[in-house]
Amino acid sequence: MTLFSLFLYLLLSRTSSCREIQEVDRSSHxxxxxxxxxxxxxxxxxxxxDSSPSPSPSxxxxxxxxxxxxxxxxxxxxxxxxxxxxxxxxxxxxxxxxxxxxxxxxxxxxxxxxxxxxxxxxxxxxxxxxxxxxxxxxxxxxxxxxxxxxxxxxxxxxxxxxxxxxxxxxxxxxxxxxxxxxxxxxxxxxxxxxxxxxxxxxxxxxxxxxxxxxxxxxxxxxxxxxxxxxxxxxxxxxxxxxxxxxxxxxxxxxxxxxxxxxxxxxxxxxxxxxxLPTSTFLGRTGSGGFLSIGTVSNSAYKFTPMLAEYRDSTLYFVKLSAIYLSGKPLAVGSSGYSSPTVIDSGTTISRLSAPVYSALKQGFVDIVSSKFKIAPSFSILDACFYATFDEISTAIPSVELIFQGGADLRLAPHNIVLEVEKGTSCLAFASSSSMVIIGNTQQQTFDITYDVESSKIGFAAGGCR
Structure with missing residues (x-):
């Protein structure tokens, strides 16, 4: 099959255009x-x-x-x-x-x-x-x-x-x-x-x-x-x-x-x-997720500014200011948080700058390895242990992502660790040499609002399961 096949000779439909974006009273939406x-x-x-299912990717x-x-x-x-x-x-x-x-x-x-x-x-x-x-x-x-x-x-x-x-x-x-x-x-x-x-x-x-x-x-x-x-x-x-x-x-x-x-x-x-409802790859899948278009009133939202990025104005950029492990900030200088940070629903594993990830990984391993044996790396995940999710969830230290303006994601165990195969669980973060990405594993069960009109993004815990 040819990959790129172009030029379709058909009669034209009549010209029309989509509705223009208008600024109107938001309270009426x-x-x-x-x-x-x-x-x-x-x-x-x-x-x-699917009536004729085929095997899903591993x-x-x-x-x-x-x-x-x-x-x-x-x-x-x-x-x-x-x-x-x-x-x-x-x-x-x-x-x-x-x-x-x-x-x-x-x-x-x-x-x-x-x-x-x-x-x-x-x-x-x-x-x-x-x-x-x-x-x-x-x-x-x-x-x-x-x-x-x-x-x-x-x-x-x-x-x-x-x-x-x-x-x-x-x-x-x-x-x-x-x-x-x-x-x-x-x-x-x-x-x-x-x-x-x-x-x-x-x-x-x-x-x-x-x-x-x-x-x-x-x-x-x-x-x-x-x-x-x-x-x-x-x-x-x-x-x-x-x-x-x-x-x-x-x-x-x-x-x-x-x-x-x-x-x-x-x-x-x-x-x-x-x-985003919870999802794992060994049978634990949540329900009750939603997508809402329009302004939703939720007093629990904590907002962070939506930043402009001249190299790509269509993505959603924010400023990650700090990460706390077991209630203490990682020992990383401000330069560790200087990379562009985007929130993306299509990326599974969050990517952190190399110094931030190194500090998070080392602190996480130091704590969890006292209870579970370290396992080999699993693809891009290199902080793994011989433990099921249910076993390791009782030993996972708290992790908080802090954004500019004070908004935060206080991650639950399912946002921090994934059971990648039966009996092996890994820290669900990876290192990045350039862009920082907040992926969908860390977003799951949070109510996240994108207020493009006011250039801010808000987080609220307990949006779904």
Whole structure:
């Protein structure tokens, strides 16, 4: 199968544009609340929902994918999204009056793959009129939403449930190349848009040589429960392959104008919150997670400023000020906390600067090794012990992440340690040579709100389980 197949010769749909972001009275905004589930475990997993399930990646494999995710995020700050290879595409696929043809050389950025497998969280959205419902990954590290679409002229990865069929929707439209949304694709996807000879805008969301989605830039009604919102701009994928698990696609909650958050801001404001349910890889999976769009009143929130980063304005940056172990700050100078810090729902294991991680690891090992025997490293995790999670949880010292302004995450045992295989548990942090990332293991069960309008992020304990 050819990886990148472009240029689809079809008649254009009429031009239209999505709603512009407007500043309105936040008190008038309703709140939209959706259930949120972990992809890989329990009765709500995408594997359980799939009528023809295939084996899930092992936790060892998921950690390798997590490293690719971190490389991808770092590349966005390092400016390494330049084209590095030319793909020669000579593909012609026809279906009725439609044909997807390209006989030209195409320059495509090759970025490390985003792992959309067992380490992420999904919800359900409706598309079209009448709506059909699809399971999609939630990602705060992306600003573009896409879904696998019929007729899937090139390739679609296996998914739980049916693909979206635009021909059954009365409100589906493709967007021409001259629209502002087409021009915005460069920032939202890191790739420049392309056009068919009939002027239909083609998006290319590439995450590496194994993970990508290519198709029509489109718009249609977006439905949550009984709420239907017209004119949602998304990618209707005709060529999708890579590390997407059994999901139907992805919803981007980054800060770019094409993200789902920005498109819903007229009605709900530029505020969202979520609680990631607990998840482990040996049968312990929580429930009750949620994704809320709109302002939620919670007096328990402790806020930290949302920082600007000129190298990537779409990610969510904060300032990590200190880490406390057993109630005492790590003996690390301020330079140890100077690296850019991003909060990301798609990264599993938090990455800390080398001096901070070294201090945390050494202090943690000194305490836990008095009760449990040290085990060999497990992939990127190098503070491991021969103990089940239930056994080691009674010996885990307290860990607190302190952010600028006094906001903190007082981590529970399930935020600190993962049982990576039966009888072996490891500290769920790793070292980073560049960007610091607060991953989803440390976020689980906290109610986290992203108030983009006020440029702050809040944390509250006990949001879900």
């Amino acid at each position: 309703p709140v939209l609340r959706l259930p949120l589930y972990h992809v890989g475990g329990g009765s709500h997993s995408l594997q359980a929902l 936790f060892l494999e998921s950690l390798a994918l997590d490293e690719e995710r971190v490389k991808f995020l770092n590349s966005r700050l390092d400016g390494n999204n330049a084209t590095t290879k030319i793909h020669h595409v000579t593909t012609s696929i026809s279906k009725g009056s439609e044909s997807w043809i390209d006989e030209k050389s195409v320059n495509v950025p090759l970025n490390p793959g985003i792992p959309i497998g067992i380490s992420n969280f999904y919800t359900k959205i409706g598309l079209g009129t009448p709506p059909t419902y699809h399971n999609v990954i939630m990602d705060t590290g992306s600003s573009f939403s896409w879904i696998q679409c019929e007729p899937c002229l090139v390739y679609c990865h296996p998914q739980a449930g049916a693909r979206f069929d635009p021909s059954t929707s009365k409100t589906y439209q493709k967007l021409p190349c001259g629209t502002s949304q087409c021009s915005s694709l460069k920032v939202a996807t890191l790739n420049s848009p392309m056009c068919t000879t009939s002027n239909t805008c083609i998006y290319s969301a590439t995450y590496g040589d194994q993970s990508f989605s290519i198709g029509y830039l489109s718009k249609d009604s977006l439905t949550f429960g009984s709420e239907s919102l017209p004119g949602f701009v998304f990618g209707c994928g005709q060529d999708n392959n890579g590390l997407f698990g059994k999901s139907a696609g992805l919803i981007g909650l980054g800060k770019d104008s094409l993200s789902m958050l920005s498109q819903l801001s007229t009605k709900y404001g530029r505020v969202f919150s979520y609680c």
